[in-house]
Amino acid sequence: MASKEICLGIEGTAHTFGIGIVDGSANVLANEYVMYSPKEGGIHPREAANHHTEKAAEVIRNAMEKADISKDDISLIAFSQGPGLGPCLRTAATAARTLSLSLGIPLIGVNHCIAHLEIGRALCHCSDPVLLYVSGGNTQVISYANGRYRVFGETMDIGLGNMLDKFGREMGMPFPAGPNIERMAAKGNNLIQLPYSVKGMDVSFSGILTAALNKEGHSTEDICYSIQETTFAMLVEVTERAMAHLGKSEVLLGGGVVRNRRLFKMVSDMCQSRGAECFVPPPSLCSDNGAMIAWTGLIMHRAGIRMSLEETGINQRFRTDDVQVTWV
Ligand code: AMP
Ligand code: MG
Numbered sequence: 001m002a003s004k005e006i007c008l009g010i011e012g013t014a015h016t017f018g019i020g021i022v023d024g025s026a027n028v029l030a031n032e033y034v035m036y037s038p039k040e041g042g043i044h045p046r047e048a049a050n051h052h053t054e055k056a057a058e059v060i061r062n063a064m065e066k067a068d069i070s071k072d073d074i075s076l077i078a079f080s081q082g083p084g085l086g087p088c089l090r091t092a093a094t095a096a097r098t099l100s101l102s103l104g105i106p107l108i109g110v111n112h113c114i115a116h117l118e119i120g121r122a123l124c125h126c127s128d129p130v131l132l133y134v135s136g137g138n139t140q141v142i143s144y145a146n147g148r149y150r151v152f153g154e155t156m157d158i159g160l161g162n163m164l165d166k167f168g169r170e171m172g173m174p175f176p177a178g179p180n181i182e183r184m185a186a187k188g189n190n191l192i193q194l195p196y197s198v199k200g201m202d203v204s205f206s207g208i209l210t211a212a213l214n215k216e217g218h219s220t221e222d223i224c225y226s227i228q229e230t231t232f233a234m235l236v237e238v239t240e241r242a243m244a245h246l247g248k249s250e251v252l253l254g255g256g257v258v259r260n261r262r263l264f265k266m267v268s269d270m271c272q273s274r275g276a277e278c279f280v281p282p283p284s285l286c287s288d289n290g291a292m293i294a295w296t297g298l299i300m301h302r303a304g305i306r307m308s309l310e311e312t313g314i315n316q317r318f319r320t321d322d323v324q325v326t327w328v
Contacts (some may be wrong), residue, residue, distance in 0.1 A: 005302070006069065007076040008060075008099065009294025012092025013084025013112045014137055015043055017052035019063035020291030021074075022298060026122040029067035031284055031291040032059050037175050042166070049087030056095050063290070071103055078297020081109030082318030084137070089314040097312065108297040108305065109312045112288075113320045114149055116254035117142060118299065119292035124279035126250040132239045132267065135255030135288070136161035136176070139203065139235070140320065141242045144328055148321045152245070153201030153238040160231055161257045163205040167227065170213055171220060181224045182260050188225025192218055196230055201241060203234045232263045236270050243276060253280040256287040303327035 005024030011017070011033070018033030036051040038044060064071070079096035082089055093109075100107035117131045130152075131142040139155040158166075161178060168177020194211050197204040208230060212223050239251060251271055258264065258280060271278040285291060303326050315322075 004073070005075055005298055006073050007078055007294040007298040007301070008063070008074050009110070009290045009292070009297055010077070010079040010092045010096050011112070011288050011290045011293050012052050012088050012095075013080045013082070013288060014088055015048055016288040017055055017059060017092070018288060018290035018293075019059045020289055020294040021063055021067040021069065022291055022294040024298065024302075026295055028285070028291045029069065030063040031289050032063040032066060033289055034059055041169075042162075043085070045085040045087045048085065049091045052088060052091040056091070060095075074103060074105060076106055076108065076297060076301050077103070078108045078110050078293050079312075080112045080115070080293050081312065082315035083112060084316060086314065086316050089316065093312065093314050097309065106301065106306065107309070107312055108301055108307050110293050110296045110300065111318050111320060111323050112293075113138060113140060113142065114323060114325075115292040115296040117149060117252065118296040119285050120252040120254050120279060120281045122295055123281050123285065124252060126252055126277065126279045128248060129250035129252035129279065130239060130242050130246065130248050131252045131254055132235060132258070133254045134160050134235065134257035134263070136165065138255065139205075141201070141238050142320055143242060143246055143248060144325065145246065148323065148325055150321050151319075152242040153203065156199070156202050156204040157206040158209075160205055160235070161255070163209050163231070164227070164257070167209055167212055176256070178257055178260065181227065182262065184221050184224035185228045185262065188219065188221035188223070190218070190222045190225070191229055192222055192226040194226055194230045196234060198234050198237055201238050203238060205231060228260070228262055232266045235263070236266050239267065240270050240274070243274065249274075249276040251276060251278045253278070254286055258286050259283050299327045
């Protein structure tokens with residue numbers, strides 16, 4: 001049995017299969033991952049899961065080598081319990097159960113969205129942020145209130161990353177299209193009107209996608225520029241309102257889309273104008289990764305949370321506010 005706290009975390013909610021190894025001081029000892037990218041079309045859940053199954057052993061081995069530990073050093077296994085694509089979640093959960101049973105160490109299921117927040121909180125040293133989480137499948141504004149991480153605003157249809165990827169696919173860009181769109185947008189400067197869809201604290205992107213695909217007589221650069229300016233402004237608006245309502249003065253960014261420098265600039269400008277601070281983890285810890293799962297599992301376990309094998313079933317629609325947060 002290991003004496004030190006070392007957690008191996010498995011991420012497998014969608015396209016990424018990741019293994020992270022983290023110690024009790026939030027040192028990331030390893031953070032290895034592989035990404036399934038479809039040859040054409042969107043992510044096919046079954047194919048993504050098959051990809052993860054094929055790669056699992058190799059990624060685990062690589063992570064153990066990187067961390068320079070043996071299996072006896074690991075004290076806890078954590079995995080992404082949801083939300084996500086069923087077949088992918090089952091692959092990660094099966095790998096996690098197998099490791100936990102064979103090593104005789106505890107297993108803990110982690111909410112993926114909360115893990116984005118916790119790794120950011122630990123590495124950026126912010127204490128009580130509003131998390132703007134923008135990934136492929138998710139777009140949420142999350143913050144702590146009364147014992148839970150609560151969702152103060154979210155997309156009513158698709159995640160912004162998926163929207164960018166779908167737009168890019170129609171324009172013939174490779175997957176994921178976000179970075180390409182960012183490069184194109186940097187060359188545009190005419191703002192084309194697109195439906196700015198903020199309803200209360202929620203946003204929606206599918207109307208913008210349809211409108212952008214139907215714009216004729218404009219350059220791709222200008223359309224990309226307009227998509228970014230419009231959708232990012234929507235996100236900044238709801239994030240700022242959440243901060244104002246909650247009286248919070250930190251914003252933490254998470255999810256693959258926050259790698260976008262224009263989004264970071266717009267959120268930073270908003271923070272600066274309110275005397276608030278903006279934090280973003282390193283890129284490899286913004287996208288889906290095993291280290292965030294490992295760290296969140298570790299602090300949950302430290303707070304006394306234990307799960308029986310029956311309690312580690314996957315939950316495709318695992319809500320951020322379903323989890324009672326006893327570790328903050
Ligand atoms: P995640 O689901 O958190 O792993 O994030 C993946 C998503 O991030 C994909 O939809 C990508 O298109 C998107 N993405 C990655 N880099 C960028 C970028 N520089 N700008 C916009 N979106 C990005
Ligand atoms: Mg994610």
